[in-house]
Amino acid sequence: xxxxxxxxxxxxxxxxxxxxxxxxxxxxxxxxxxxxxxxxxxxxxxxxxxxxxxxxxxxxxxxxxxxxxxxxxxxxxxxxxxxxxxxxxxxxxxxxxxxxxxxxxxxxxxxxxxxxxxxxxxxxxxxxxxxxxxxxxxxxxxxxxxxxxxxxxxxxxxx
Amino acid sequence: xxxxxxxxxxxxxxxxxxxxxxxxxxxxxxxxxxxxxxxxxxxxxxxxxxxxxxxxxxxxxxxxxxxxxxxxxxxxxxxxxxxxxxxxxxxxxxxxxxxxxxxxxxxxxxxxxxxxxxxxxxxxxxxxxxxxxxxxxxxxxxxxxxxxxxxxxxxxxxxxxxxxxxxxxxxxxxxxxxxxxxxxxxxxxxxxxxxxxxxxxxxxxxxxxxxxxxxxxxxxxxxxxxxxxxxxxxxxxxxxxxxxxxxxxxxxxxxxxxxxxxxxxxxxxxxxxxxxxxxxxxxxxxxxxxxxxxxxxxxxxxxxxxxxxxxxxxxxxxxxxxxxxxxxxxxxxxxxxxxxxxxxxxxxxxxxxxxxxxxxxxxxxxxxxxxxxxxxxxxxxxxxxxxxxxxxxxxxxxxxxxxxxxxxxxxxxxxxxxxxxxxxxxxxxxxxxxxxxxxxxxxxxxxxxxxxxxxxxxxxxxxxxxxxxxxxxxxxxxxxxxxxxxxxxxxxxxxxxxxxxxxxxxxxxxxxxxxxxxxxxxxxxxxxxxxxxxxxxxxxxxxxxxxxxxxxxxxxxxxxxxxxxxxxxxxxxxxxxxxxxxxxxxxxxxxxxxxxxxxxxxxxxxxxxxxxxxxxxxxxxxxxxxxxxxxxxxxxxxxxxxxxxxxxxxxxxxxxxxxxxxxxxxxxxxxxxxxxxxxxxxxxxxxxxxxxxxxxxxxxxxxxxxxxxxxxxxxxxxxxxxxxxxxxxxxxxxxx
Numbered sequence: 001x002x003x004x005x006x007x008x009x010x011x012x013x014x015x016x017x018x019x020x021x022x023x024x025x026x027x028x029x030x031x032x033x034x035x036x037x038x039x040x041x042x043x044x045x046x047x048x049x050x051x052x053x054x055x056x057x058x059x060x061x062x063x064x065x066x067x068x069x070x071x072x073x074x075x076x077x078x079x080x081x082x083x084x085x086x087x088x089x090x091x092x093x094x095x096x097x098x099x100x101x102x103x104x105x106x107x108x109x110x111x112x113x114x115x116x117x118x119x120x121x122x123x124x125x126x127x128x129x130x131x132x133x134x135x136x137x138x139x140x141x142x143x144x145x146x147x148x149x150x151x152x153x154x155x156x157x158x159x
Numbered sequence: 160x161x162x163x164x165x166x167x168x169x170x171x172x173x174x175x176x177x178x179x180x181x182x183x184x185x186x187x188x189x190x191x192x193x194x195x196x197x198x199x200x201x202x203x204x205x206x207x208x209x210x211x212x213x214x215x216x217x218x219x220x221x222x223x224x225x226x227x228x229x230x231x232x233x234x235x236x237x238x239x240x241x242x243x244x245x246x247x248x249x250x251x252x253x254x255x256x257x258x259x260x261x262x263x264x265x266x267x268x269x270x271x272x273x274x275x276x277x278x279x280x281x282x283x284x285x286x287x288x289x290x291x292x293x294x295x296x297x298x299x300x301x302x303x304x305x306x307x308x309x310x311x312x313x314x315x316x317x318x319x320x321x322x323x324x325x326x327x328x329x330x331x332x333x334x335x336x337x338x339x340x341x342x343x344x345x346x347x348x349x350x351x352x353x354x355x356x357x358x359x360x361x362x363x364x365x366x367x368x369x370x371x372x373x374x375x376x377x378x379x380x381x382x383x384x385x386x387x388x389x390x391x392x393x394x395x396x397x398x399x400x401x402x403x404x405x406x407x408x409x410x411x412x413x414x415x416x417x418x419x420x421x422x423x424x425x426x427x428x429x430x431x432x433x434x435x436x437x438x439x440x441x442x443x444x445x446x447x448x449x450x451x452x453x454x455x456x457x458x459x460x461x462x463x464x465x466x467x468x469x470x471x472x473x474x475x476x477x478x479x480x481x482x483x484x485x486x487x488x489x490x491x492x493x494x495x496x497x498x499x500x501x502x503x504x505x506x507x508x509x510x511x512x513x514x515x516x517x518x519x520x521x522x523x524x525x526x527x528x529x530x531x532x533x534x535x536x537x538x539x540x541x542x543x544x545x546x547x548x549x550x551x552x553x554x555x556x557x558x559x560x561x562x563x564x565x566x567x568x569x570x571x572x573x574x575x576x577x578x579x580x581x582x583x584x585x586x587x588x589x590x591x592x593x594x595x596x597x598x599x600x601x602x603x604x605x606x607x608x609x610x611x612x613x614x615x616x617x618x619x620x621x622x623x624x625x626x627x628x629x630x631x632x633x634x635x636x637x638x639x640x641x642x643x644x645x646x647x648x649x650x651x652x653x654x655x656x657x658x659x660x661x662x663x664x665x666x667x668x669x670x671x672x673x674x675x676x677x678x679x680x681x682x683x684x685x686x687x688x689x690x691x692x693x694x695x696x697x698x699x700x701x702x703x704x705x706x707x708x709x710x711x712x713x714x715x716x717x718x719x720x721x722x723x724x725x726x727x728x729x730x731x732x733x734x735x736x737x738x739x740x741x742x743x744x745x746x747x748x749x750x751x752x753x754x755x756x757x758x759x760x761x762x763x764x765x766x767x768x769x770x771x772x773x774x775x776x777x778x779x780x781x782x783x784x785x786x787x788x789x790x791x792x793x794x795x796x797x798x799x800x801x802x803x804x805x806x807x808x809x810x811x812x813x814x815x816x817x818x819x820x821x822x823x824x825x826x827x828x829x830x831x832x833x834x835x836x837x838x839x840x841x842x843x844x845x846x847x848x849x850x851x852x853x854x855x856x857x858x859x860x861x862x863x864x865x866x867x868x869x870x871x872x873x874x875x876x877x878x879x880x881x882x883x884x885x886x887x888x889x890x891x892x893x894x895x
Contacts, residue, residue: 004261023261033177033178039171039174039177039178040170040171040172041171042171042175042336042337042389043177043338043422044336044337044338044423044822045423045821045822046422046423046424047423047821047822047823049821049822049823050336050822052336079171080170080171081170081171083170085166085169085170088166088169088170089166091169092161092162092165092166092169093161093788094788095162095788095789095791095792096169097162097165097168097169098162098390098636098637098638098792098796099168099335099336099337099388099389099390099391099635099636100164100167100168100169100173100387100389100636101175101335101336101337101389101390102336103168103169103171104169104170104171107169107170107171124831125830126830126831127830127831129829129830129831130829130830130831130832131829132830133334133336133822133827133829134336134830135333135334135335135336135390135392135796135800135827136336136390136636136792136796137792137795137796138792138794138795138796138797138798138799138800138833138836139795139799139829139830139833140791140792140795140835140836141788141791141792141795142830143830143835
């Protein structure tokens with residue numbers, strides 16, 4: 001199989017089975033955005049530094065710009081489109097979003113922290129969020145927002 | 160009030176230009192760029208292994224009008240002219256489009272720009288060699304002078320202490336998280352085909368004017384629409400005009416829609432950055448710390464074309480003497496051409512560079528006179544009734560000394576200094592210190608800029624009684640949509656749900672000026688109030704009529720005037736008492752200033768020379784705070800961007816081209832690199848700007864803190880203060 005040959009990949013996306021035909025070299029980010037129309041996931045740097053393209057793969061936050069789509073075969077993939085809007089009002093109140101380009105990635109990492117609060121036992125929130133670059137907020141609004149989200153009780157499972 | 164489009168952003172529903180569906184037949188466009196710092200372009204060699212009939216290729220010969228990007232001097236070509244000169248690495252030479260993005264990438268790689276290299280001017284601090292001259296006898300882009308009093312006499316005064324210093328700042332990349340992107344297509348219109356351009360931008364009318372000029376189209380056949388914009392910071396002030404022209408040229412030649420989306424590497428290599436600067440201070444002070452004379456020389460690297468450098472220089476020199484009173488001031492400002500990507504607008508627009516120098520210099524003066532740096536500032540901060548370097552009489556009632564004192568108190572500087580002294584004496588390799596800064600920022604365009612802009616704005620009464628604000632001002636994350644809604648709702652006594660903000664679309668909205676210079680809330684917000692009054696008048700309502708009465712009047716108007724449009728407009732009128740002479744650079748440079756005082760606390764590791772900011776306090780006077788959450792967010796974001804500028808962000812160049820054009824090795828602050836930023840506002844009157852002010856104070860406060868931490872013999876004077884720059888100063892301190 002060469003990089004440009006199309007291959008077939010099936011995975012579970014936001015709870016539904018999907019099958020795509022894509023070049024072997026295609027990034028999961030592009031498959032989600034351009035083939036499946038899920039444009040909530042953003043590209044910021046294309047090399048795994050900024051975290052704007054964060055999605056969950058089998059329950060772990062990953063940079064979808066670094067994941068070849070074939071690697072998602074058989075996996076459970078969740079994107080920003082799966083996060084209930086009602087959950088996010090605490091982040092709205094604290095000014096967690098300004099321009100919004102980093103925001104879906106920020107929310108996906110925060111969502112993972114919410115599902116895995118024990119991560120905060122060994123790491124600070126600032127350390128856990130360091131993989132999501134934001135150029136607008138200076139991070140205070142994001143930190144306050146995630147803490148508020150963790151305290152809120154709305155749909156703890158997030159779906 | 161919460162950010163109106165906030166939930167759409169949090170859920171990922173907001174559509175940026177790359178999220179827009181591709182229209183049928185849409186092509187991907189990409190750019191072929193110059194491989195040299197400067198050279199004469201002989202031509203393009205297309206690899207014969209590729210079937211070029213599948214591609215649309217555009218070069219400078221395809222430009223219908225003048226090959227000029229419309230701005231201040233129009234000296235920047237849209238595409239480097241074949242047969243002419245390319246002035247910087249990565250300058251656009253040709254454009255290629257194809258329906259398959261991967262095919263375009265391959266095609267771009269298969270084009271060789273054939274070029275005869277020419278000697279390039281790369282160091283703005285060195286006078287150009289004769290063969291490096293590209294503009295006039297000295298490559299000067301702009302020179303400006305401010306003169307107040309008699310500097311020469313004051314410097315010669317026998318009892319004056321003379322303190323000198325040279326301060327340098329580096330280029331800074333904006334790193335808006337959404338890269339630049341643009342779409343162009345052609346629609347049928349009543350007067351012929353209409354070119355539509357939609358994308359990420361701050362200034363739709365800049366783009367419109369650039370398209371009209373280079374494409375030779377009149378306004379009725381060009382339409383510019385802003386899409387959701389993922390950050391700007393000045394980086395989307397003028398560059399989108401270039402990108403819009405590129406997308407438009409491809410679309411016009413292909414007769415199909417074209418989309419160009421930069422990736423991060425291309426965005427960082429090809430777009431504007433903050434001007435590097437060198438500022439030299441020569442100051443006469445009295446023994447008790449009064450500024451007697453300031454002789455300041457400001458030099459900016461302008462890059463390869465004029466673009467916005469004259470106005471960046473202008474704002475830079477006007478802010479160069481800081482928020483202090485000094486009877487004798489001479490400021491010479493020069494921006495020079497080098498063969499780098501043109502430096503452009505970046506949050507603060509020259510003022511952060513010159514105030515970095517001023518505020519670092521104040522601490523150097525304090526150290527020379529053995530006066531506490533806070534006390535030195537108190538003695539010199541402007542009092543109402545005193546004049547700035549341009550002779551502007553300061554008024555407005557802001558107590559700048561109280562502002563500084565409040566920051567010092569909140570940060571608990573007195574106790575911290577004592578704790579640090581004990582800590583530093585005891586610790587083998589960590590050193591702690593605090594530093595302060597006091598800054599000002601002129602709100603709105605400089606001098607007569609707002610007069611020339613002639614900003615206009617409309618409000619429209621809709622059939623259901625709601626009111627729509629029609630303005631070209633853009634939301635890019637700073638909160639325009641929310642603030643405009645608040646202002647209109649407040650003015651009309653409406654609920655926020657009864658106000659609509661029009662998408663900036665030049666076919667619908669009047670030119671309310673560019674979204675830059677911290678002018679939107681103050682200047683354009685004022686126009687909303689005027690237009691709302693005008694609307695009441697059109698409806699025959701008495702002034703101050705509010706809420707349901709206005710709404711009912713709009714609904715009845717529509718019943719009586721079926722199908723007609725109910726609009727009221729406002730035009731900018733300058734405040735009557737603001738007088739500026741742009742020939743002599745004297746008078747009121749700005750209608751008003753915002754002020755800030757900052758306190759930074761740092762910890763320096765003497766082993767690695769790494770600096771960490773451990774606390775940051777800033778007190779700001781921005782007039783009336785319209786929305787506390789948005790205002791605090793502006794300040795916190797600006798402070799963190801300034802921490803990056805001060806300590807981390809270094810653009811590395813080779814042959815004038817950025818070589819660390821990726822986020823792997825151009826380092827911006829993460830959440831774990833910065834402390835919580837503690838923001839306070841000191842209530843003032845009127846509405847001023849907040850967007851840029853927070854960029855001015857942090858860098859000098861941080862370096863002042865570093866100097867306090869490591870000992871005052873070594874005075875860091877250059878940013879970014881990377882460990883490799885700080886290490887020699889630490890060594891020097893240890894051996895001194």
